[in-house]
Amino acid sequence: MQKNYAPKLGLKRLSPYDLRHDAALYFLRNGMNPFALQAIMGHSNLETTKHYIALVEADIREAQEKASPVKRLIGKNKRVR
Secondary structure (H helix, E strand, O other), X not given: OHHHHOHHHOOOOOOHHHHHHHHXXXXXXXXXXXXXXXXXXXXXXXXXXXXXXXXXXXXXXXXXXXXXXXXXHHOOOOOOO
């Protein structure tokens, strides 16, 4: 897999692990519950699933903005910095 597709995608490597990790991130970033992901990945406990969860700064900022009580007070169209 690596020899055929990695260079075409501009990647040094492309392994089944890389695809699995990216799929886990995709599911989480699109709203999947971590416990559902745990079941899909076949992990017996959530600690194993956490190894696949790598939140980037933008993910954290987005989560904070979605859950912010301040946002509800000042309106949904204004952004608080």
